[in-house]
Amino acid sequence: QLSNIKIGQRVEIKVDAYPKKIFTGSVQSIFPSSGARLSILPPENATGNFTKVVQRIPVKIQFKSGPTNLLRSGMSAAPTILIDN
Numbered sequence: 001q002l003s004n005i006k007i008g009q010r011v012e013i014k015v016d017a018y019p020k021k022i023f024t025g026s027v028q029s030i031f032p033s034s035g036a037r038l039s040i041l042p043p044e045n046a047t048g049n050f051t052k053v054v055q056r057i058p059v060k061i062q063f064k065s066g067p068t069n070l071l072r073s074g075m076s077a078a079p080t081i082l083i084d085n
Contacts, residue, residue: 002030002057004081004083005027005028005030005059005081005083007027007028007029007030008026009026009027009029009081009082009083009084010024010025010026010042010081010082011024011025011026011027011061011079011080012024012079012080012082013025013061013063013077013078013079013080014077014078014079014080015071015075015076015077015078016075016076016077017070017075017076018070022052023062023063024063024064024075025061025062025079026061026062026064027059027060027064027081028060028061029059029060030057030058030059030060031057031058031059031060035059045068045074059081061064061079
């Protein structure tokens, strides 16, 4: 999924508190590593067994339209990055 994401791509953001409103934005940056890699206590498996851990790469999205003053910290949002073929 990450290989198709590029800086500047358009993003549609749906916020559950406003079901009829679609906010728009663009990808501003892609973090160079996963959040787990740089955490204070990174997850490590001491037994030596392989454990697959989901890695999430943070992507910064800049809002372009809509009254962003309606948004509050902690609201549930579902961003969709529009991939141009």
